[in-house]
Structures are given as C-alpha cells and as structure tokens.
Amino acid sequence: MIEVRDLSKKYGTTTAVDRLSFTVRPGQVTGFLGPNGAGKSTTMRMMLDLDRPTTGHVLIDGERYRRLSDPLRRVGALLEARAVHGGRSVYDTLRWPARSNRIPEARVREVLELVGLAGVAHQRAKGLSLGMAQRLGIAAALLGDPPVLLFDEPVNGLDPEGILWIRNLMKDLAAEGRTVFVSSHLMSEMALTAEHLIVIGRGRLLADTTVAAFIEANSRSCVLIRTPEPDRMRAALAGVGVRVERAADGALEAYGTRAAAVGELAAAQGLTVHEVSTRQASLEEAFMRLTGEAAEHRAGGAR
C-alpha cells in the first residue's frame, strides 16, 4: 500500500505538486493519469525519496522510504528506462544492485528470463533498443521481488507487442497481490490496464475513482442529427423534454434519447433529416475535459 498525505512540491515559483492525498491499494493496477507536466514524475520521485517534499509525506507499507531496510525488496520502480550506466553488460547492470541489497545472484537470471532478456545477458546495456531497455528497467524493478511497484510511463515509445506485454505483466503482478502504481498521459491506455484511477492536473487531485465508475460517468453518448430545419427539430425535441446542444459544425446533439426515438419524432412531425446517428464520447475526450483547464493554464505560461 502507498499512502500519499498532503504532498506538495515547489520548484521556485512553480508548484509541481499541490497538496495531494490518496491511497494506492494492493491487488489491483492503479493508473496515475495526467497531462504532460501535471506532476506525475515529481510525485513518484517523492515516493522514492529522490525529491524532498515541500509539505506532506508518503508511506510505503506504513513506512517512509528512507527508513526501509533493503529498499529493493520493499519497492521496485521504473522511472527512466534510459538511465542505464556506461558499458556494463545487461547481467552486471542487475548484479550490482542485487549484491548491495543482499539478493541472491540466481534471482538476476530469474528476472532476466521473466522479461525475456536472458539471451542478451552479456551484451552491453547501452546498446539495447528502447523496448529492451524498458524490459531491463522492469527487471531491475522486480529484482527484489517487492510487494510495491511503481512504473513511470512504462509504455512510452514501445511497439504494440511491447505494450501488450507490459500491460499483461502489470495485471499479473497485481493479481499476485502486489501494489502496482503506473503513470500515463493516455486515458485509453489506462482504461485497458488499470482498475483504479488517480487523475491529477497542475499537481492537484482531480479524480480518485474506479475505472468502471469513470467510464460510467464520462462516456456519455448522444444522438447526432443533421437537418435543414434545426430550429423546428430543436423545438420538437424540447417538446418531449430532450436536451439539445449545437455542435461546432452546425449539427445538433440530443442527450438522454436514442436515435430510433429521434427518427420517429421527425417522421411524426414531418421534419426532414439528413442524418441521425449515435455518437459515443470517448474516454480520451472525458479526460481532456477533466484536465483541460489545467493544460490550458500551463499553455498560458505557468511553466
């Protein structure tokens, strides 16, 4: 379990993280969502004591990170996959942290097998492709077989096969009862991977909810209507209590009704229609709406 309490971080005049409080529970994948610059990486760095909070604190299974003995056995993290050192081999990249955390060397071979890198164990880590470097970063996170795992944008730059592999790995790790916390700026990706969501914008908490509840609340559908008689159509719909909005391209959007009902109403009132179709608002749109104000503000020069 990860407990974030009243966590803030200021860099000069920039507030990267603004009084965040939330809990990440074991046994499920929790997605950490926010647009670029929302404060996700800063929050994750503070979880691992790599950055000092301006206010608040984080507890990993009830303790501050700096108080954990053998930290790699308590929490594993993938922050920047490219942060691999010099000319070391893939194997040695894992052997050193294993040794300093009293992890048996057999575990190095085990995690390399697990992430599919056993065949390149003696190649230089620096020469790995992005997908392989990402796998090595994940192997490092899994080295101590920790109950808590943090992944910062793990699918960035990966091909579809790599994305699917990481998605399944996270679900498997959560199914084993671990706490899995994974950041992304893509709602669509999290909808497929996570069960719970923490959404932030400009460092502030915007939502702490299940993915199912988020989808239920946000994937509103409407009926799109194109007609040369928009005013009459609006009046007819208003007459049966249907809320109508005008889309940017002049079409009408009717909420709380169905395409069949709109068609029947048009026929009954002798209205000409050119199109009646159902439109599903995507989760990505819901996410943009939720975080939009934050993103706009930043574009206005807060960075």
Ligand SMILES: Nc1ncnc2c1ncn2[C@@H]1O[C@H](COP(=O)(O)OP(=O)(O)OP(=O)(O)O)[C@@H](O)[C@H]1O
């Ligand atoms: N070391 C730093 N010094 C100054 N400002 C920083 C520093 N690290 C982050 N920031 C600022 O804090 C804010 C949050 O950044 P952060 O990297 O945590 O966001 P993020 O959600 O992880 O975004 P991204 O997806 O782009 O990585 C940004 O405005 C960023 O410019």
